[in-house]
Amino acid sequence: xxxxxxxILACWILESIFPVSFREALVGDLIDExxxxxxxxxxxxxxxxxxGETCRAIPSLIWSLLRCRGWFTRLVAALAVxxxxxxxxxxxxxxxxxxxxxxxxxxxxxxxxxxxxxxAAGGCVLARIRRQATMFLALFVMSTNIVLFAVRICSIPPPxxxxxxxxxxxxxxxxxxxxxxxxxxxRSFAI
Amino acid sequence: xxxxxLLGSLEHILLLALMRLEEAxxxxxxREIEARTGRDISIGAVYATLERLEEKGYVSSFIAEAxxxxxxxxxxxxxxxxxxxxxxxxxxxxxxSMTAGIKVRLNTT
Numbered sequence: 455x456x457x458x459x460x461x462i463l464a465c466w467i468l469e470s471i472f473p474v475s476f477r478e479a480l481v482g483d484l485i486d487e488x489x490x491x492x493x494x495x496x497x498x499x500x501x502x503x504x505x506g507e508t509c510r511a512i513p514s515l516i517w518s519l520l521r522c523r524g525w526f527t528r529l530v531a532a533l534a535v536x537x538x539x540x541x542x543x544x545x546x547x548x549x550x551x552x553x554x555x556x557x558x559x560x561x562x563x564x565x566x567x568x569x570x571x572x573x574a575a576g577g578c579v580l581a582r583i584r585r586q587a588t589m590f591l592a593l594f595v596m597s598t599n600i601v602l603f604a605v606r607i608c609s610i611p612p613p614x615x616x617x618x619x620x621x622x623x624x625x626x627x628x629x630x631x632x633x634x635x636x637x638x639x640x641r642s643f644a645i
Numbered sequence: 646x647x648x649x650x651l652l653g654s655l656e657h658i659l660l661l662a663l664m665r666l667e668e669a670x671x672x673x674x675x676r677e678i679e680a681r682t683g684r685d686i687s688i689g690a691v692y693a694t695l696e697r698l699e700e701k702g703y704v705s706s707f708i709a710e711a712x713x714x715x716x717x718x719x720x721x722x723x724x725x726x727x728x729x730x731x732x733x734x735x736x737x738x739x740x741x742s743m744t745a746g747i748k749v750r751l752n753t754t
Contacts, residue, residue: 472689473696476696478721479708479720480692482715482719483672483715484672485714485718507689510687515693517690518690518696518697
């Protein structure tokens, strides 16, 4: 018989983005329900259900952030960090354009790397100021990139992996980087 | 509950479910709502709303023991508080006074 278990990645995403106050209970409840469904239906159906619940939980989190007290402060904090990130990225772009010739491979590879590093740093800084504001920052990153790709600001169409980095990995880094940092910190404390 | 402040529809349903169950965790509440209303609410929405209700002082919670089935994660059990009961009474009274005299019209389509 094949062994099966709840999707680890989905658990990790939920534990990374949900507030500390209820992440453990929420993921625990989902795992409980996963086992019930895996026994009553099939592990595959339960696995699909788990991922469905993970995707459905994210809009609820955004909505709850907008409704809870202090949402405006979080929004302002996220906006301030986002503006700083944009300034840093533009400065880096200027430096790259100045010192690297257009044909060089580094000019193609460096901007997405800088973008990801900036989003990770932005996420970590914001998490220290207001943990729950990171969702707003991820939304800013995603929405501005959607607008930029929609209006086609570049004369030459960017490669597909640029779009993937900007739309998926960028917002994901904002949310995941603080969680990784938190775990690394707690491990170093434990040692 | 402040004067004029009403419960949101999900808040209202959650408090009623909690009143029925007396003590329950998120998934129990979700199942109760689904069984009675047919509404399939995401667990994220249930917890986010419960968190808000706790912030308002309408519900309280305590942590139950962790089990290996849940991957070592503990359960959070919710209970309705007196303020939550009062909020439900106020909501019921508001709905009753607003629907008084128009029940016949509501039943005719």
